[in-house]
Amino acid sequence: MKELLVLIFIFLLFSCNSDTKSEKEEIPKPEFEWVKIPAGNYILGGENSIVNPIHEVKSQEFYITPNEISNEQFKEFIDATKYITTAEKYKNAKTFHVGLGEFEWIEDSTANWRFPFGEKNGDIEGKEKYPVTCISFIDILEYCKWAQVRLPTLDEWEIASRCGSRDKYFFGKDSTLLNEYANVWLSRTHDSLNVEDEYLYHSPIKTFKPNKWGLYDMYGNNFEFCSDLIKNRRDSGKTATARGGSWWCSKNSCNFFNSVDIGNVNKMASFSNHGFRVVKIKN
Amino acid sequence: MLFYSSCGSEEKTDKKNSTTEEKDTLDSAGDTIVEKEKLPRERLPKHTGSWIDQNLDNDFFYSERVDEIVTNSKNKIAAPDGEIMDYINDYITAKNLKKLNVREVIYYALAYPASFSQVCAEGFYDSTTNIPKINGYIPFSYEAEEMSDIQWNEINRRRDSVIIVITEFMEENPDKIDLEYLRLLQRLDAIEAFPTVMATASKDNLANYSFLLEFMYSNEFAPLRETDFYDAMYGDNAYYNNNSVEATPTVRKKIIQLAKGFYSDMNGD
Numbered sequence: 001m002k003e004l005l006v007l008i009f010i011f012l013l014f015s016c017n018s019d020t021k022s023e024k025e026e027i028p029k030p031e032f033e034w035v036k037i038p039a040g041n042y043i044l045g046g047e048n049s050i051v052n053p054i055h056e057v058k059s060q061e062f063y064i065t066p067n068e069i070s071n072e073q074f075k076e077f078i079d080a081t082k083y084i085t086t087a088e089k090y091k092n093a094k095t096f097h098v099g100l101g102e103f104e105w106i107e108d109s110t111a112n113w114r115f116p117f118g119e120k121n122g123d124i125e126g127k128e129k130y131p132v133t134c135i136s137f138i139d140i141l142e143y144c145k146w147a148q149v150r151l152p153t154l155d156e157w158e159i160a161s162r163c164g165s166r167d168k169y170f171f172g173k174d175s176t177l178l179n180e181y182a183n184v185w186l187s188r189t190h191d192s193l194n195v196e197d198e199y200l201y202h203s204p205i206k207t208f209k210p211n212k213w214g215l216y217d218m219y220g221n222n223f224e225f226c227s228d229l230i231k232n233r234r235d236s237g238k239t240a241t242a243r244g245g246s247w248w249c250s251k252n253s254c255n256f257f258n259s260v261d262i263g264n265v266n267k268m269a270s271f272s273n274h275g276f277r278v279v280k281i282k283n
Numbered sequence: 284m285l286f287y288s289s290c291g292s293e294e295k296t297d298k299k300n301s302t303t304e305e306k307d308t309l310d311s312a313g314d315t316i317v318e319k320e321k322l323p324r325e326r327l328p329k330h331t332g333s334w335i336d337q338n339l340d341n342d343f344f345y346s347e348r349v350d351e352i353v354t355n356s357k358n359k360i361a362a363p364d365g366e367i368m369d370y371i372n373d374y375i376t377a378k379n380l381k382k383l384n385v386r387e388v389i390y391y392a393l394a395y396p397a398s399f400s401q402v403c404a405e406g407f408y409d410s411t412t413n414i415p416k417i418n419g420y421i422p423f424s425y426e427a428e429e430m431s432d433i434q435w436n437e438i439n440r441r442r443d444s445v446i447i448v449i450t451e452f453m454e455e456n457p458d459k460i461d462l463e464y465l466r467l468l469q470r471l472d473a474i475e476a477f478p479t480v481m482a483t484a485s486k487d488n489l490a491n492y493s494f495l496l497e498f499m500y501s502n503e504f505a506p507l508r509e510t511d512f513y514d515a516m517y518g519d520n521a522y523y524n525n526n527s528v529e530a531t532p533t534v535r536k537k538i539i540q541l542a543k544g545f546y547s548d549m550n551g552d
Contacts, residue, residue, distance in 0.1 A: 092372070094399060103404045103423070107432050138360075223402045238371075239427045242402045254403035255522040263402035266427045268360075268371060271401060 030076050030147050034063040034280055035214050037160050044158045046168065046260030051230045057155045063280040064152060064160050067205040067216050068131035068224065069143070071124045074113060077143045086136035087112035087270035093134050095121075095272045098200075099191050102253055105271060113139075116272045117201070129204040131222045131275045137240040137267040140225055140276050149278035151227040154262060156279060157243050161218040161259045163211045168258045170211045170218065175251075181209045182220030182257050185250040201247050201272070219245050219257035222275030223265075230262055239264045246273035346387040349375075353395050373397040373433045380437040385444040392438050393463050397431035403523075417492045417534065419500065419516030419526035421466050435470075442471050450479040457483040465494045474498070477546045481539055489530050495542040504545050510537065 039061040045054040077083065087093035091109035095117045100106065110119035116134040124130065144150050152160065163170050171177050178184065183203040186194035193200065199207075202221055210216045218224075223242040229235055242265055245257030256263060265274065356374040374395060380388060404423045423429075430438065438445055449464050450473075460483060468476045477495070484491035499507045500517055507513060512528040515521060528534055 090370070090372070092398075094401075103401055105401055107398060236426050245403070248401075249403060252519075252522050255525065256403040261403070261524075264405055264427045265402045266371060266399045269399035269427070271399075274402065 030073060032065050032147075032149070032278065032280070033067070035066045035160075037062050037064055037156070037213065042155075042159050042162070043166060044155060044162070049260050051233075051262050052154075052158075052260055057159070059155065059159055062152075062156055062282075064156070064215070065277045065279075066210065066214050068222050068275045068277050070128065070205050071113070071130055071132045072128040074132035074135070074143065075128075077146050078113075081142075081146055083139075083142055083146075085112055085134075085139045085270070086268055087134055090268070092268070093270040093272070095134070096190075096201075096248060098193055102190060104190075111272065112270065127202075127204075129206075130202050131205055131217070133202065133222055133275050134270045134272050135274065136270045137225055137265070139270075144278060147278070148281060150281050151225055151276060152279045153228050154226045154230070154241060154243070157224065157226050158259055160213065160215055161211065161244065163213040163215070165259070168260055170259060178219065178257060181211070181218075182245070183208060183217070183247050184220040184245060184257050185248055185253075187250065188252050190248070190250070190253070199247065203247070217244075218259075220247060220249070222246050222273055223256075223263065223271075225274065225276045226262075230264070238266055240267050241265075242274060248273045346383075346390045349383065349387050349391045349394075352379075353391075371397060371399070371428065373431050375433075377433045377436065380433065385441050385448055388434075388437050388441060389445060389448060389467075392430050392434040393467070396428040397434055398429055400427050400429040402427075415486060415489060415530040416527035417489050417496070417530045417538070419493065419521060419528075420497055420523055421462060421469060421490055421493045422523075423462075423466070438467070439471065442473075446471060446473045446475055450476050453479050453483050457485070457488065460488050460491065462490050465490050469494060469497060474546070474549050477542060477549075481542050481546075484535070484539060486530065486532075486535070492530070492535060492538045495538055495545075499541060499545050502545070502549075504541070504548075506541055506544060510541070 037059075039059060042057050042059055043054065044057055045052045047054060093108055093111035094105040095108045095111045096105055097117070108118040111117060111134055113124070113132055113134050115121070115123050140151065161170055165172065167173050169175065169178065171181060179186070183199050186197040205221075206216045208216065208220070211218055222244075223246045224244050226241045226243060229239070229241055242263050243256075243261065245254070245261075249256045254261075254263075265271070353374045358370040358372070360370045374397065375383070375391060380391070383391065400423065405427065446468065449468060453460050453464065465480070468480070477498075480491045480494050484495070496507070496516065512534060515528050516526050
């Protein structure tokens with residue numbers, strides 16, 4: 001009997017060890033598509049821009065994702081880590097609906113990355129290929145830590161968006177071409193819709209034409225966070241930068257869908273038009 | 284076009300205060316209508332809410348009581364990079380806000396905005412050319428924060444008192460007019476503030492002209508459309524960071540003239 005108990009004990013001990021071993025096995029990290037951005041000297045910034053004056057940058061080669069990180073990609077992170085986003089924890093997200101005043105966003109305690117416009121406006125089912133949104137800068141830093149990637153710097157983002165162009169837009173001076181490349185708000189104000197606006201809010205990633213280096217949604221869809229701050233700006237520790245404009249941005253509101261402008265947002269804020277793309281970390 | 288002048292008309296529950304412990308040490312001293320002669324003179328220390336030091340003297344109606352409540356209510360969170368930051372939230376509940384006097388409510392709402400603003404909302408009042416300009420819109424100028432619904436609801440509830448307090452301050456301290464006061468008046472749709480804003484408008488208070496212009500624009504005041512600077516401000520190619528005209532004496536005089544006409548029309552004169 002004693003021998004039997006010892007055998008059973010040894011058996012159970014080995015079973016536990018093999019379970020523990022499999023738990024310790026590394027969960028595979030996500031795979032990304034990458035676009036190589038060549039090394040070079042780049043002239044960045046805009047004439048008369050306060051936040052982004054013209055400056056020259058010597059950049060090393062780097063790799064950036066061709067698309068904004070999608071719901072599908074973000075879900076991998078959540079499933080692997082059980083991370084709870086800022087909006088889910090603090091119920092402090094802000095969303096939008098047609099009819100609001102200019103720059104008016106409303107508090108919605110039910111909004112988060114699973115319900116970008118609040119629970120009553122539906123979840124992301126069927127929108128796996130849409131860019132993840134309603135996440136904060138802090139959430140994004142957690143994602144990057146897990147995925148072993150990083151956000152682009154302001155300069156890297158701009159180099160990637162310009163793809164060699166010195167114009168305000170990567171496609172040249174003709175702003176009428178914007179609608180081929182960017183999902184933005186087509187009406188003059190936000191209290192009305194433009195019937196030509198096929199996507200009221202987000203569009204799936206890679207819907208619009210990419211720039212000539214193969215990068216999609218550099219303008220429009222989501223604002224994209226960057227890792228550093230505007231130069232010579234007092235760092236309060238509270239804000240992060242973002243660029244490129246979003247589906248909300250219109251020609252007569254902020255006109256932010258270009259390669260020059262840089263905006264600021266609180267690191268804890270979760271808006272339904274913010275997202276990100278990532279850069280490969282060098283070994 | 285309606286500007287961002289009203290929202291959150293319903294009282295919010297204290298959903299975001301579930302993580303804070305509010306010490307209810309406030310006496311019920313809320314006043315609703317404030318009469319001018321009863322307003323005590325307040326100490327006005329600096330507030331460093333703006334990073335653009337252009338003609339902005341950020342004095343507020345200071346309240347030690349509010350500062351103490353906020354300090355005691357602040358929560359900290361740790362960002363993934365290890366940085367410890369304040370968690371921005373409503374430090375004072377809707378219920379307790381009603382117990383503050385109007386100056387304290389203004390101070391609290393402007394000094395401790397409890398919500399966030401959009402990435403592209405930050406506007407810059409001047410270009411690098413150092414030519415004084417008048418914008419067609421009052422620029423936003425803050426640390427990507429703005430009043431929460433709870434704060435706004437209380438400000439809006441005390442609308443008349445808030446307008447009285449701010450306009451009196453502006454009249455007595457024309458050299459200390461802040462963009463945030465003008466923005467607050469704008470959100471309150473404070474046509475009553477027109478005489479004060481006109482009187483204190485000057486080459487040193489160019490944002491006053493923006494206030495007047497925005498009001499006239501949002502009310503579709505026809506004579507504004509006929510000016511030679513209308514297109515630069517509100518035309519097809521104008522947007523929030525590109526909508527200005529040089530602030531010459533002629534332009535400034537014209538704006539005041541228009542504003543007087545607008546104010547008369549609104550008052551049915």
